[in-house]
Amino acid sequence: xxxxxxxxxxxxxxxxxxxxxxxxxxxxxxxxxxxxxxxxxxxxxxxxxxxxxxxxxxxxxxxxxxxxxxxxxxxxxxxxxxxxxxxxxxxxxxxxxxxxxxxxxxxxxxxxxxxxxxxxxxxxxxxxxxxxxxxxxxxxxxxxxxxxxxxxxxxxxxxxxxxxxxxxxxxxxxxxxxxxxxxxxxxxxxxxxxxxxxxxxxxxxxxxxxxxxxxxxxxx
DNA sequence: ATCCCGAGGG
DNA sequence: CCCTCTGGAT
Numbered sequence: 754x755x756x757x758x759x760x761x762x763x764x765x766x767x768x769x770x771x772x773x774x775x776x777x778x779x780x781x782x783x784x785x786x787x788x789x790x791x792x793x794x795x796x797x798x799x800x801x802x803x804x805x806x807x808x809x810x811x812x813x814x815x816x817x818x819x820x821x822x823x824x825x826x827x828x829x830x831x832x833x834x835x836x837x838x839x840x841x842x843x844x845x846x847x848x849x850x851x852x853x854x855x856x857x858x859x860x861x862x863x864x865x866x867x868x869x870x871x872x873x874x875x876x877x878x879x880x881x882x883x884x885x886x887x888x889x890x891x892x893x894x895x896x897x898x899x900x901x902x903x904x905x906x907x908x909x910x911x912x913x914x915x916x917x918x919x920x921x922x923x924x925x926x927x928x929x930x931x932x933x934x935x936x937x938x939x940x941x942x943x944x945x946x947x948x949x950x951x952x953x954x955x956x957x958x959x960x961x962x963x964x965x966x967x968x969x970x971x972x973x
Numbered sequence: 974a975t976c977c978c979g980a981g982g983g
Numbered sequence: 984c985c986c987t988c989t990g991g992a993t
Binding site: 768769771781782784785786787788789790792825826829860861862863864865866869878881882883884885886899903920925928929933934935 | 977981
């Protein structure tokens with residue numbers, strides 16, 4: 754299954770746009786209950802105006818909110834991002850700490866966001882379990898736990914540490930391109946033969962033509 | 974109506 | 984554990 758995923762998405766990577774760990778932290782905080790496409794729509798202008806923690810720390814929520822309003826949950830996010838920026842300036846010299854406990858202690862930063870920053874910005878071993886990783890990991894039979902934290906523990910066991918970061922992104926790509934929450938495209942999914950959910954779908958009628966989709970995971 | 978790279982409060 | 988925060992896409 755892991756090999757199949759790797760073959761399908763050889764170029765899986767983070768799709769949020771950022772220049773620094775701090776910018777990835779902000780982009781990830783913004784991505785809650787939103788899509789990365791929406792986040793990428795506002796961050797270029799946002800990071801041009803406010804490039805680092807010091808710039809964000811000087812803002813009021815009323816100044817920040819209009820820039821991120823289209824993303825949703827904007828009141829909470831404005832407050833949290835500014836407060837996080839202030840803590841980074843006061844206690845971490847304006848830098849993002851490479852430490853899980855320090856990250857989750859920041860307002861608006863939970864387990865998922867902390868793991869994204871650790872693995873994607875710093876290359877440290879971590880698996881962020883977001884809605885896609887949770888859903889797809891369970892459908893593919895890589896995990897069975899009923900909470901993101903349990904699924905994270907299972908994935909840590911089943912996946913070699915050197916593959917944690919890529920596999921995280923492959924699961925997300927698969928979730929976005931094929932294994933949707935609603936109406937997953939099992940009938941067009943090359944992984945269906947190894948997938949409990951795909952086999953179930955095939956049995957219950959949706960004739961699987963198994964036409965290996967060509968390069969859906971490759972970057973142009 | 975349901976979901977999107979969630980987190981915090983009660 | 985359940986609720987709420989939020990706009991946009993499907």
